[in-house]
Amino acid sequence: MKKILLYSMTLLLFFSCAKKQDLMPVFDLENDERLLAHIDVETTGLVPGYHEMIDIGLVITDVQGNKIDSLFILIQPEHPERLQQGAYDCNAFNAELWQKRGALNIDEAVNKILSFHKRVCGDKQVLMIAYNSHFDSAFLDHLFRYTDHSWREMYYYFILDIPSMLWGMGYTDPHADEFMEFYQIEDEPHIAEFHTGITGAMVNVRIYKALMDLHK
Secondary structure (H helix, E strand, C coil): CHHHHHHHHHHHHHHHHCCHHHHCCCCCHHHCCCEEEEEEEEECCCCECCECEEEEEEEEEECCCCEEEEEEEEECCCCHHHCCHHHHHHHCCCHHHHHHCCCECHHHHHHHHHHHHHHHHCCCCEEEEECCHHHHHHHHHHHHHHCCCCHHHCCCCCEEEHHHHHHHCCCCCCCCHHHHHHCCCCCCCCCHHHCCHHHHHHHHHHHHHHHHHCCC
C-alpha cells in the first residue's frame, strides 16, 4: 500500500512540475506546407440563402500566420432590397455605389475566388479559418452553390475558428476584446464605410498570429 501511495505521489509531482510543452506532441510548423484561408464576409443580412454576400476578404497565410497573398472583391447581390438595417449599419451597402465601384456579379465573383485560389495555393491542402466560422462558411456555401460549385473545391473538410482557439486558452470573451487589448492587436475599423471583409480578415490574421507566437 505504501509503495502504491509513493508511486502515485511521484506521478502527481511529475505532472505538476512538468512544463505543458513537455507533455504535448511537438509539431514542426516550420516545415508544415499546409495553408490557411482567413475569410471574412459582409452581407445584406443574417440569413444565408435569403440574404447575400456583398463582399469578401480572403487572406492566405502559412500555418504560422505569415501572409502570402490576399483578395478583396465587392459582390453585387441579386436582391439588394432585402438589405437589413443592421447590415447597413455595419457595412453601409448601397447597390448603386457598389456598381460604381465595380462590384462583380455572382458568377464573376466565384470565378475570381477560384482563380485566386489556384494561382496562390496550387495543389496544397488549405484549411478555411474565420472568426464567426458558421456564418462565413454558410454564406460562402450559398454563393458557390449558386454557380454549381462548392467551397470544398478549395478547402479541406474541417474549418477552424478563432473564438474556440481563444476559449481553449481561457479567453472566454467571444469578441476577444481583452486578448486584443493585452497583446496590443490593432482592431479593424468600426465605421460602416470602412468596415469590409478584408479589414475583418486581416484582424483575424493578426489574432491568429499572436496565438501562434505564444507557442514559440
